[in-house]
Amino acid sequence: MPTLHWIGKEKVVSHHQDVPYRVLEYKYGFTADKGEQTEPTNSGNKIIQGDNLEALKSLLPEYEGKIKCIYIDPPYNTGNENWVYNDNVNHPKIKKWLGEVVGKDGEDLSRHDKWLCMMYPRLQLLHKLLADDGAIFISIDDNEQANLKLMCDEIFGVRNFIANITWQKKYGPANDAKYFSQTHEFVIVYSKQKELFTHNLVPRDDKQLKAFRNPDNDKRGLWRASDLSARTYSKSGDYIIEGPNGEKYSPPPSRAWIFNQERFFELLKDKRISFGANGKGRPMQKKFLSEIKQGVTVQTWWDRDFAGDNKIARYELKDIFPQNPFDTPKPSSLIIRILQIASDKNSIILDSFAGSGTTAHAVLNLNKQDGGNRKFILVEMEDYANDITAERVKRVTKGYGSGNKKVEGTGGAFDFYELGLPLFDENQNLNEEVGLAKIREYIWFSETRTSLNYDLSDLRDGSDYFLGRKDGTEYYFIYEKEKLTTLDYDALELIKTKGEQYIIYADNCLLPKEFMAKKNIIFKKIPRDITRF
Incomplete structure (x- = not known):
């Protein structure tokens, strides 16, 4: 398989493992009917402000292997030195990260090297x-499309490539273009495991539905005429069909009828063959709308009628923000098409380059259309994460515009977070500044991949070592800030629950191995045995 090499690759291939796990600091909740609130909405919708590399790491305990559909619109790396949405990788935060991770080699990186260094650990x-x-x-354009394809082949696997969609971003030509008028971009699609990838047909549009009629009032309902000839020749399909007016029809040259003669007469008897409105046309098969797939297979060419374009996106955003802050946003209709194909009504959708919040807009609109309960997670590192990204979602849920441009709200809620402190310090010990509640939450996630179902904020240091029970196993975290803890016979006196098995964290253990085996006790040393995501 062809491989992609660039300056700094060896520094970033496994860098995702070294990214610190940071806790998510809750800031506020929002519901369409009540507005902002101090208490979490627990809606499942999240907007996170912070570097998406660290934010993605922070999502792992709760969401690893659970995101049904990911859409990202990363910087296109056009070479423009002014940082704007979807442009380059010369943002101060990215440059700082490159200097720390890649080191001195980072000074010699081309803009393509920088982009690849930035993208690789995030895709991991x-x-x-x-x-x-x-x-x-x-989403990507020609600046990095080829590099992105090879990088995804390496990370997701060549066999998991699904499609390279061409999206018509502009309707008309740009007459001032130097060479060619760029009217398209790409949407590259990969699955996690192709054999398990589930996808949907998209609903037929009005134009496609108009092809179905019922001129003969057939009780089976609407139908359209379908060609009876096959592309290849077969002897069984080479026969003469006689129409109701006595006219005879042969297959087109070098072709044959789809059905053999016996099957044709069965269809004719069942009134599934049409010879036109006056009975003088070539024979066609009647395909009933009620009997075929309730949707169409998606093609890899998406025009503005199917998925919208940049002009539609700008008008859409301007209706929400009269002073449109973005030049090249994506239309929510593009994301809706993706969600129709690759999500179900209860899917979790992730966008880690959230920009103006189009993905959340699309999720909310589609949920309103089909009664779905999809959840969105947005990550945006820029300062506008609250003022634009979150604000757009607020306006979409409540409704926006006025007069004949008024758009009804979708309803909904979300919780807003910022990246907090790392859970482990530079010596890989637990960072006590994050608070015991966050530490206990992380331990429980690492063991069970589920959320703690009680209020952690009321916990006091050392007040309760019991974490919870799952599938017959009792979990204990014996930890205190000011002293080392030991799992011994005295510590067992604190255990009041009865389980089939016990997993107990502590700084040390003095219990005999034979005793622990007999009592089904598994000891895990703090911090050595705490899972690192």
């Missing part, structure tokens, strides 16, 4: 978050 973490039956959709 996105791969971890993606469900086995899920798919990732990545």
Whole structure:
């Protein structure tokens, strides 16, 4: 398989493993009917402000392998030195990260090297978050499309490539273009495991539905005429069909009828063959709308009628923000098409380059259309994460515009977070500044991949070592800030629950191995045995 090499690759291939796990600091909740609130909405919808590399790492305990559909619109790396949405990788935060991770070599990186260094560890973490039956959709243009394809081949696997969609971003030509008028971009699609990837047909549009009629009032309902000839020749399909007016029809040259003669007469008897409105046309098969797939297979060419374009996107965003902050947003209709194909009504959708929040807009609109309960997770590192990204979602849920441009709200809620402190310090010990509640939450996630179902904020240091019970196993975290803890016979006196098995964390253990085996006790040393995501 062809491989992609660039300056700094060896420094970033496994860098996702070294990214610190940071806790998510809750800031506020929002519901369409109540507005902002101090208490979490627990809606499942999240907007996170912070570097998406670290934010993706922070999502792993709860969401690893659970994201059904990922859509990202990363910087296109056009070479423009002014940082704007979808442009380059010379943002101060990215440059700082490159200097720290790649080191001195980073000074010699081309803009393509920088882009690849930036994207590789992020795609590694996105791969971890993606469900086995899920798919990732990545918008890109010609600046990095070839590099992105090879990089995804390496991370997701060549065999898991699904499609390279061509999206018509502009309707008309740009007459001032130097060479060619660029009217398209790409959406590259990969699955986690192709054999498990589940996808949907998209609903037929009005134009497609108009092809179905019922001129003969057939009781089976609407139908359209379908060609009876096959592309290849077969002897069994080479026969003469006689129409109701006595006219005879042969297959086209070098072709044959789809059905053999016996099957044709069965269809004719069942009134599934049409010879036109006046009975003088060539024979056609009647395909009933009620009997065929309730949707169409998606093609890899998406025009503005199917998925919208940049002009539609700008008008859409301007209706929400009269002073449109973005030049090249994506239309929510593009994301809706992706969601129709690659999500179900209860899927979790992730966008780690959230920008203006189009993905959340699309999720909310589609949920309103089909009664779905999809959840969105947005990550945006820029300062506008609250003022634009989250604000757009607020306006979409409540409704926006006025007069004949008024758009009804979708309803909904979300919780807003910022990246907090790392859970482990530079010596890989637990960072006590994050608070005991966050530490206990992490331990429980690492063991069970589920959320603690009680209020952690009321816990006091050392007040309760019991974490919870799952599938017959009791979990204990014997930890205190000011002293080392020991699992011994005295510590066992604190255990009041009865389980089939016990997993107990502590700094040390003095219990005999034979005793622990007999009592089904598994000791895990703090911090050595704490899982690192």
